[in-house]
Amino acid sequence: MKSTLTLIFCLFINLSIAQPNRLLVFQTDFGIKDGAVAAMKGVALGVDDDLRIFDLTHEIPPYNIWEAAYRLNQTASFWPARTVFVSVVDPGVGSARKSIVLLSKHGHLFVTPDNGTLTLIAETEGIQAVRLIDEKINRLPGSSASYTFHGRDVYAYTGARLAAGKIKFDDVGPLLEQPIVTLPYEKASVKGKEATGTIDVLDVQYGNVWTNISQALVNDLQINYGDLVRVRILKDNMVKFDNDIVFGRTFADVAEGKPITYLNSLLNFSIGINMGDFAKTESIGSGNMWKIIISKSAKKK
Amino acid sequence: MKSTLTLIFCLFINLSIAQPNRLLVFQTDFGIKDGAVAAMKGVALGVDDDLRIFDLTHEIPPYNIWEAAYRLNQTASFWPARTVFVSVVDPGVGSARKSIVLLSKHGHLFVTPDNGTLTLIAETEGIQAVRLIDEKINRLPGSSASYTFHGRDVYAYTGARLAAGKIKFDDVGPLLEQPIVTLPYEKASVKGKEATGTIDVLDVQYGNVWTNISQALVNDLQINYGDLVRVRILKDNMVKFDNDIVFGRTFADVAEGKPITYLNSLLNFSIGINMGDFAKTESIGSGNMWKIIISKSAKKK
Amino acid sequence: MKSTLTLIFCLFINLSIAQPNRLLVFQTDFGIKDGAVAAMKGVALGVDDDLRIFDLTHEIPPYNIWEAAYRLNQTASFWPARTVFVSVVDPGVGSARKSIVLLSKHGHLFVTPDNGTLTLIAETEGIQAVRLIDEKINRLPGSSASYTFHGRDVYAYTGARLAAGKIKFDDVGPLLEQPIVTLPYEKASVKGKEATGTIDVLDVQYGNVWTNISQALVNDLQINYGDLVRVRILKDNMVKFDNDIVFGRTFADVAEGKPITYLNSLLNFSIGINMGDFAKTESIGSGNMWKIIISKSAKKK
Numbered sequence: 001m002k003s004t005l006t007l008i009f010c011l012f013i014n015l016s017i018a019q020p021n022r023l024l025v026f027q028t029d030f031g032i033k034d035g036a037v038a039a040m041k042g043v044a045l046g047v048d049d050d051l052r053i054f055d056l057t058h059e060i061p062p063y064n065i066w067e068a069a070y071r072l073n074q075t076a077s078f079w080p081a082r083t084v085f086v087s088v089v090d091p092g093v094g095s096a097r098k099s100i101v102l103l104s105k106h107g108h109l110f111v112t113p114d115n116g117t118l119t120l121i122a123e124t125e126g127i128q129a130v131r132l133i134d135e136k137i138n139r140l141p142g143s144s145a146s147y148t149f150h151g152r153d154v155y156a157y158t159g160a161r162l163a164a165g166k167i168k169f170d171d172v173g174p175l176l177e178q179p180i181v182t183l184p185y186e187k188a189s190v191k192g193k194e195a196t197g198t199i200d201v202l203d204v205q206y207g208n209v210w211t212n213i214s215q216a217l218v219n220d221l222q223i224n225y226g227d228l229v230r231v232r233i234l235k236d237n238m239v240k241f242d243n244d245i246v247f248g249r250t251f252a253d254v255a256e257g258k259p260i261t262y263l264n265s266l267l268n269f270s271i272g273i274n275m276g277d278f279a280k281t282e283s284i285g286s287g288n289m290w291k292i293i294i295s296k297s298a299k300k301k
Numbered sequence: 302m303k304s305t306l307t308l309i310f311c312l313f314i315n316l317s318i319a320q321p322n323r324l325l326v327f328q329t330d331f332g333i334k335d336g337a338v339a340a341m342k343g344v345a346l347g348v349d350d351d352l353r354i355f356d357l358t359h360e361i362p363p364y365n366i367w368e369a370a371y372r373l374n375q376t377a378s379f380w381p382a383r384t385v386f387v388s389v390v391d392p393g394v395g396s397a398r399k400s401i402v403l404l405s406k407h408g409h410l411f412v413t414p415d416n417g418t419l420t421l422i423a424e425t426e427g428i429q430a431v432r433l434i435d436e437k438i439n440r441l442p443g444s445s446a447s448y449t450f451h452g453r454d455v456y457a458y459t460g461a462r463l464a465a466g467k468i469k470f471d472d473v474g475p476l477l478e479q480p481i482v483t484l485p486y487e488k489a490s491v492k493g494k495e496a497t498g499t500i501d502v503l504d505v506q507y508g509n510v511w512t513n514i515s516q517a518l519v520n521d522l523q524i525n526y527g528d529l530v531r532v533r534i535l536k537d538n539m540v541k542f543d544n545d546i547v548f549g550r551t552f553a554d555v556a557e558g559k560p561i562t563y564l565n566s567l568l569n570f571s572i573g574i575n576m577g578d579f580a581k582t583e584s585i586g587s588g589n590m591w592k593i594i595i596s597k598s599a600k601k602k
Numbered sequence: 603m604k605s606t607l608t609l610i611f612c613l614f615i616n617l618s619i620a621q622p623n624r625l626l627v628f629q630t631d632f633g634i635k636d637g638a639v640a641a642m643k644g645v646a647l648g649v650d651d652d653l654r655i656f657d658l659t660h661e662i663p664p665y666n667i668w669e670a671a672y673r674l675n676q677t678a679s680f681w682p683a684r685t686v687f688v689s690v691v692d693p694g695v696g697s698a699r700k701s702i703v704l705l706s707k708h709g710h711l712f713v714t715p716d717n718g719t720l721t722l723i724a725e726t727e728g729i730q731a732v733r734l735i736d737e738k739i740n741r742l743p744g745s746s747a748s749y750t751f752h753g754r755d756v757y758a759y760t761g762a763r764l765a766a767g768k769i770k771f772d773d774v775g776p777l778l779e780q781p782i783v784t785l786p787y788e789k790a791s792v793k794g795k796e797a798t799g800t801i802d803v804l805d806v807q808y809g810n811v812w813t814n815i816s817q818a819l820v821n822d823l824q825i826n827y828g829d830l831v832r833v834r835i836l837k838d839n840m841v842k843f844d845n846d847i848v849f850g851r852t853f854a855d856v857a858e859g860k861p862i863t864y865l866n867s868l869l870n871f872s873i874g875i876n877m878g879d880f881a882k883t884e885s886i887g888s889g890n891m892w893k894i895i896i897s898k899s900a901k902k903k
Contacts, residue, residue, distance in 0.1 A: 021651050025640065031506040032333075032634075033360040035375035038326065039566070041355055042379035049322050049353070049381055052651070054643055059635040062507060063576055074637035078644035078754070080651055091576055094551025145516070147550040149566035152379070205633040206664060215747070249749040250696025265641070265751035275665060275693055332807040333634075334661040336676035339627065340867070342656055343680035350623050350654070350682055363808060364877060392877055395852025446817070448851040450867035453680070 022048070023083040024163040027056035027071060028151060029063065030088070036149070040086075040156035043140055047157065048164035056085070063091040065116045066183055066287070070201050072110065073120035074266060081107030086159035087117050088151035099133040099154055100180065101162070101172045109169065111159040113150070114176075116183040130180055133158055134173030185288065188213040190220045195269075199233070199290040203264070207277025209233075209284055211292050213269040221296055223247050228297035229261050231271060233282075236289045241282050244297045245271065261294075269294065323349070324384040325464040328357035328372060329452060330364065331389070337450070341387075341457035344441055348458065349465035357386070364392040366417045367484055367588070371502050373411065374421035375567060382408030387460035388418050389452035400434040400455055401481065402463070402473045410470065412460040414451070415477075417484040431481055434459055435474030486589065489514040491521045496570075500534070500591035504565070508578025510534075510585055512593050514570040522597055524548050529598035530562050532572060534583075537590045542583050545598045546572065562595075570595065624650070625685040626765040629658035629673060630753060631665065632690070638751070642688075642758035645742055649759065650766035658687070665693040667718045668785055668889070672803050674712065675722035676868060683709030688761035689719050690753035701735040701756055702782065703764070703774045711771065713761040715752070716778075718785040732782055735760055736775030787890065790815040792822045797871075801835070801892035805866070809879025811835075811886055813894050815871040823898055825849050830899035831863050833873060835884075838891045843884050846899045847873065863896075871896065 024044055030036040041053050056075055060068050068089040076085060090097075090113045098114040105126035110118055111133075135154055138161065143153035161167045188197030188211070197213035223229055225247060233241040245259045251274040254260045259278060264270040269292075272278050284290070325345055331337040342354050357376055361369050369390040377386060391398075391414045399415040406427035411419055412434075436455060439462065444454035462468045489498030489512070498514035524530055526548060534542040547555060548562045552575040555561045560579060565571040570593075573579050585591070626646055632638040643655055658677055662670050670691040678687060692699075692715045700716040707728035712720055713735075737756060740763065745755035763769045790799030790813070799815035825831055827849060835843040847861045853876040856862045861880060866872040871894075874880050886892070 023647060023651055029506070032356075032358055033505050034502075035357060035372045036506075036566075038355065038357040038372075038376040039379045042376060042381070042384075045324060045353075045355075045384075046379065046381050049324055052647075053355070054640065054647075054655070055634075056637060056640040057634055071637045071640075075640040075644060078641045078648065080644070080648050083644075083647075092553050095553030097553075145564070145568055146566055148552070148563060152566065201636075204635050205631070205638075251750070252694050252697030262750060263747070265638075265748055265754065267747060330807070333657075333659055334806050335803075336658060336673045337807075337867075339656065339658040339673075339677040340680045343677060343682070343685075346625060346654075346656075346685075347680065347682050350625060354656070393854050396854030398854075446865070446869055447867055449853070449864060453867065 020163055020165040021080055021082045022051050022163055023080060024051050024159055025054045025056050025083060025085045027060065027068060027087040028058045028089065029060040030058050032058050040152045043152055043156045044160035047160035047166060051160060051163055060089050063089065065089050067201065068117045069119045069183065073124055076108050076121060079108065084109045084111065084159045084163040086155045087112040088155055089117060090150060093150050094147040099150065100130050100176055101133060102130045103128040103169050109162055111155050114181050116181050118180055119182040122180060130176040131169065131172040132174055132176050138172060188217055190217050193221065194293050194295045195221055196291065196293050198288065199286045199292055202279050202286045206272065207279040208270055208272035209279055210264055210270045211268055213294065215263055215267040218269055223296050225249055228299055230295050230297045231261065232293040233284055234291045240284065244299055321464055321466040322381055322383045323352050323464055324381060325352050325460055326355045326357050326384060326386045328361065328369060328388040329359045329390065330361040331359050333359050341453045344453055344457045345461035348461035348467060352461060352464055361390050364390065366390050368502065369418045370420045370484065374425055377409050377422060378407065385410045385412065385460045385464040387456045388413040389456055390418060391451060394451050395448040400451065401431055401477055402434060403431045404429040404470050410463055412456050415482050417482050419481055420483040423481060431477040432470065432473040433475055433477050439473060489518055491518050494522065495594050495596045496522055497592065497594050499589065500587045500593055503580050503587045507573065508580040509571055509573035510580055511565055511571045512569055514595065516564055516568040519570055524597050526550055529600055531596050531598045532562065533594045534585055535592045541585065545600055622765055622767040623682055623684045624653050624765055625682060626653050626761055627656045627658050627685060627687045629662065629670060629689040630660045630691065631662040632660050634660050642754045645754055645758045646762035649762035649768060653762060653765055662691050665691065667691050669803065670719045671721045671785065675726055678710050678723060679708065686711045686713065686761045686765040688757045689714040690757055691719060692752060695752050696749040701752065702732050702778055703735060704732045705730040705771050711764055713757050716783050718783050720782055721784040724782060732778040733771065733774040734776050734778050740774060790819055792819050795823065796895050796897045797823055798893065798895050800890065801888045801894055804881050804888045808874065809881040810872055810874035811881055812866055812872045813870055815896065817865055817869040820871055825898050827851055830901055832897050832899045833863065834895040835886055836893045842886065846901055
């Protein structure tokens with residue numbers, strides 16, 4: 001009898017383990033000065049008050065879809081499979097732009113307008129399937145008179161229902177028939193003894209410059225720790241910086257105030273100043289118009 | 302026997318369901334640069350480490366009770382019944398101002414100084430009852446020498462005890478014998494073919510202007526999507542803006558850089574610029590001295 | 603039979619109570635504009651998706667170890683025993699600086715680089731033991747090529763494993779054989795009728811000045827509520843402020859715009875202006891070079 005009961009109890013526990021992991025992560029360009037983020041979280045907890053809700057960031061610069069794409073790509077791989085990400089950088093809210101959920105090959109779910117936000121994740125994690133959100137079913141009841149806050153009425157609500165297991169991925173809506181919208185961007189490449197790439201983003205808090213040149217390309221150039229690297233930075237094809245900088249493991253490899261090139265936390269080629277701000281010091285920005293060319297320097301350290 | 306046990310187990314589960322929902326939401330003007338918010342959360346988790354704690358915002362401008370009132374009103378209705386809101390914008394901390402808990406007709410609880418913070422919620426959600434916090438019982442043990450941080454010592458502690466079900470609403474203290482303190486504000490109204498209202502707040506992140514003119518009043522003026530609306534904005538009775546703007550569903554209804562009037566996420570009349578910042582462009586602010594008059598324009602689009 | 607089963611059930615419950623409290627608190631100087639904090643939280647939830655994760659602050663000024671030490675000390679005592687704090691202000695990341703976990707006499711755990719971050723906590727809470735993190739065991743699997751983000755790869759991972767009970771304190775690594783690194787700082791003291799101390803930090807949101815002169819020292823000077831206090835503030839031994847200010851319980855004890863001295867939420871001597879900003883008005887800063895001398899004034903209020 002005892003064992004029968006234990007079995008019943010364990011079945012109960014196992015069932016609950018078989019549920020989704022209830023992790024829901026929000027990213028927006030709303031800022032945190034008003035009630036918009038809290039309204040989304042309230043809607044999600046109205047779906048299931050046992051969801052575990054987290055913030056990626058709400059400080060994406062307004063309307064900056066590229067940065068939304070970058071921040072998702074920077075973080076999602078560190079989260080457990082089945083985590084649901086809701087990203088709302090949505091300048092086209094209420095227009096004909098589609099609302100989608102992407103299931104990646106890593107098992108993450110991304111709920112977002114189809115406006116390029118998933119450009120990088122689609123490539124890094126791979127796509128299992130993309131579904132169009134059927135707003136007749138997946139929309140906060142009573143919200144149909146509201147046209148400007150799909151983040152709350154559609155995305156938070158749908159994300160919460162997925163994270164809570166109230167709906168399955170198949171219940172989101174029909175499969176998307178065309179490819180997702182992607183932002184144009186150039187991949188880094190090696191030609192001869194040079195690698196050319198883009199400054200994807202600034203590591204804003206510290207003024208480091210993050211490029212899309214991967215560890216593999218750095219290895220192709222046979223750049224080793226301690227070598228000097230010639231770094232040329234161009235904005236709209238005008239040279240903004242041209243100098244040799246040592247390649248190190250970490251900031252502490254150079255004296256305070258000295259520049260260093262290194263592999264950042266995503267293992268991409270980056271430039272900083274130990275205890276300083278390289279981007280500010282050299283007036284460097286980020287985005288498609290900012291190119292970088294690196295090569296092993298002929299000079300010795 | 303099995304069914305008896307199942308019954309016991311279900312009773313246990315039901316009991317736990319009968320508990321409060323353990324949702325606790327904080328709003329303050331403390332900012333997030335120091336440890337004040339974390340001290341409040343630590344106190345709350347000391348009451349019950351299974352509370353689910355969320356932030357509405359901590360960026361209410363210092364001492365701005367009106368904005369605290371607005372942000373509560375903007376968000377509370379999206380949260381489940383029994384959620385406990387703790388709002389600490391408290392310029393009169395330690396003075397004779399009272400500390401209260403309001404139970405709304407929607408079943409939300411608001412823990413706050415009685416200084417006007419509940420002006421809008423009282424009207425929108427309605428009041429079931431208001432109780433004075435009896436600080437002899439409902440104050441963090443050992444905190445009596447501290448006179449400047451009731452947010453931590455009284456409000457977080459009391460809110461946590463309510464959210465965790467350690468005390469019931471009746472245990473807060475005696476019923477408040479007088480009405481709660483309210484801030485003066487003017488309601489929007491229609492007279493003839495014009496609606497007059499106030500610019501309650503700016504949608505700060507995007508520079509949109511949010512008024513207190515409701516969808517019902519817009520309907521009274523027979524303004525339909527696609528119509529031109531004459532918008533006059535006055536500061537202290539001086540005209541600051543006077544122009545016709547189209548009324549649309551959402552920003553994408555106009556070209557980038559063009560102004561639009563629309564119903565915001567609270568279904569109030571608002572003004573913005575698609576991908577722009579109307580408040581900054583036109584130097585518009587918010588508050589009691591900022592009035593707005595709208596009417597259906599004689600011109601055609 | 604019923605009682606046997608109840609017993610089994612209760613044992614199960616008790617076991618889960620015997621687990622760690624699963625509270626994990628993060629403090630960094632990363633800011634909240636990018637994905638660094640979210641990457642750390644994802645790593646932690648990968649260890650155990652049932653952790654309860656909170657933020658102390660992520661707005662420690664970059665590289666400011668003193669302020670990290672202060673904010674930990676300001677808040678930790680309000681958190682339950684067994685809470686795990688992960689603090690990452692780490693200008694020496696990747697250098698020879700050690701990574702440690704301190705178990706305080708209050709039962710809190712602090713995971714951090716050994717760079718002075720625990721200067722104040724060590725004194726206030728007392729040290730039970732300090733262990734060196736053995737990175738061969740306690741490091742995110744697969745992260746060994748990353749040298750610049752120990753916050754994610756070592757501290758978040760180790761803190762999460764401690765908070766989740768996956769490892770015990772003893773499993774962190776060997777006991778630290780030397781004392782922890784501490785920042786130099788001067789304690790407040792009384793000499794004759796004067797107390798001398800340091801302006802440890804500004805209460806940034808409101809412009810209040812917080813010193814390290816404790817309630818006990820104020821009592822030694824026989825300063826009572828309502829007395830005038832002579833306040834001298836010096837920067838690098840140059841007098842920046844010298845005036846009498848009344849000692850009150852709370853801001854509301856003086857008229858709006860008037861200065862007041864009071865005991866802050868940590869019961870230390872502080873200076874503010876009711877509804878104003880003392881630090882800005884008088885151009886006062888904080889840090890080791892900012893000294894304060896107080897005494898009971900000869901004048902009457």
